[in-house]
Amino acid sequence: MSTIAKRDLSCNEEESELRRGPWTLEEDSLLIHYIARHGEGRWNMLAKSAGLKRTGKSCRLRWLNYLKPDIKRGNLTPQEQLLILELHSKWGNRWSKIAQHLPGRTDNEIKNYWRTRVQKQARQLNIESGSKRFIDAVKCFWMPRLLQKMEQSNSPSPQSSMTTMMNLGNSGEASMSSMSSSFNINPSMSSSSSPPQRKFIMDDANHFSTMSNPINPSPDSFQFSQPLEISEHPKSPPNVFENNVCSYPIQDNCYLDTNNYGMEGINMDPLSAMDTYDFSQFDFQTAGNGWMLDSMGDSTLWNMDAM
DNA sequence: AACTGAGTCAACCGCGGCCCC
DNA sequence: AGGGGCCGCGGTTGACTCAGT
Numbered sequence: 001m002s003t004i005a006k007r008d009l010s011c012n013e014e015e016s017e018l019r020r021g022p023w024t025l026e027e028d029s030l031l032i033h034y035i036a037r038h039g040e041g042r043w044n045m046l047a048k049s050a051g052l053k054r055t056g057k058s059c060r061l062r063w064l065n066y067l068k069p070d071i072k073r074g075n076l077t078p079q080e081q082l083l084i085l086e087l088h089s090k091w092g093n094r095w096s097k098i099a100q101h102l103p104g105r106t107d108n109e110i111k112n113y114w115r116t117r118v119q120k121q122a123r124q125l126n127i128e129s130g131s132k133r134f135i136d137a138v139k140c141f142w143m144p145r146l147l148q149k150m151e152q153s154n155s156p157s158p159q160s161s162m163t164t165m166m167n168l169g170n171s172g173e174a175s176m177s178s179m180s181s182s183f184n185i186n187p188s189m190s191s192s193s194s195p196p197q198r199k200f201i202m203d204d205a206n207h208f209s210t211m212s213n214p215i216n217p218s219p220d221s222f223q224f225s226q227p228l229e230i231s232e233h234p235k236s237p238p239n240v241f242e243n244n245v246c247s248y249p250i251q252d253n254c255y256l257d258t259n260n261y262g263m264e265g266i267n268m269d270p271l272s273a274m275d276t277y278d279f280s281q282f283d284f285q286t287a288g289n290g291w292m293l294d295s296m297g298d299s300t301l302w303n304m305d306a307m
Numbered sequence: 308a309a310c311t312g313a314g315t316c317a318a319c320c321g322c323g324g325c326c327c328c
Numbered sequence: 329a330g331g332g333g334c335c336g337c338g339g340t341t342g343a344c345t346c347a348g349t
Contacts, residue, residue: 109316
């Protein structure tokens with residue numbers, strides 16, 4: 001008899017005993033109290049000893065994904081979303097590995113986020129998630145918008161949430177190490193009285209930097225591990241997807257140039273000429289990339305509020 | 308108010324790796 | 329070496345919620 005058949009048999013034998021479906025409060029309470037007394041692990045034995053008519057697997061899942069005290073509730077923050085996008089670009093669907101770098105978030109939650117939010121965007125763009133084109137779209141549109149959202153939510157304490165993000169990243173090997181980045185964000189570019197431009201720097205050592213004046217740096221509160229990097233931005237309407245370079249304004253007030261899968265290339269220098277820029281002016285280089293324009297012109301896509 | 312379709316997320320399932328005997 | 333049990337991971341499902349009509 002095959003292993004699988006044996007497994008099925010053993011499952012059938014116990015099927016009448018075992019409960020399935022949503023957990024009740026009583027079951028939750030049993031599990032919580034048992035783990036409080038005896039600790040977690042040995043899930044099959046735990047299930048029996050605790051008097052739960054559940055499989056060890058089910059107990060483990062319930063504990064790790066729902067009952068464990070340090071689990072965070074609520075929506076993923078833009079910082080967490082950004083980290084997920086970055087780590088997924090590096091590791092793919094290694095949800096548990098990604099989750100290790102988002103304290104309080106479970107692999108299940110991250111996986112659900114990816115499937116319901118990220119893959120939804122891919123479907124709407126009519127592209128395959130995980131494809132080169134989709135990765136480009138994530139890098140060129142989604143990440144910068146998250147960054148901008150972070151900046152907006154950061155004020156009046158601009159570095160706090162970014163610092164949080166970097167701390168998250170410091171928990172392991174991946175962190176934000178690939179995000180040697182430099183980008184400027186000026187959310188109020190379109191207003192006549194622009195606030196001081198703020199520039200963010202991320203380096204290979206997971207150090208995050210911010211400064212109010214990139215020309216004459218005066219650090220707000222940060223450490224440098226490398227000389228400040230000041231990115232240049234193009235002064236003319238960009239080419240799009242030429243030699244796989246994604247280079248165009250991402251919003252009225254931001255400009256993005258990326259030529260790789262990391263965030264190394266992200267520049268979000270405000271570009272005053274882009275204030276009134278209209279996506280419809282774009283002359284895409286290749287017909288094959290028309291998908292991007294079509295979809296990006298739709299303001300309902302890549303809407304961070306919907307994430 | 309009732310219906311419907313889309314979105315969300317907890318839970319289940321199958322598989323593979325690891326460890327012990 | 330290999331069989332069996334346990335554990336963890338990633339994919340999938342289905343119940344529930346909510347917004348739109």
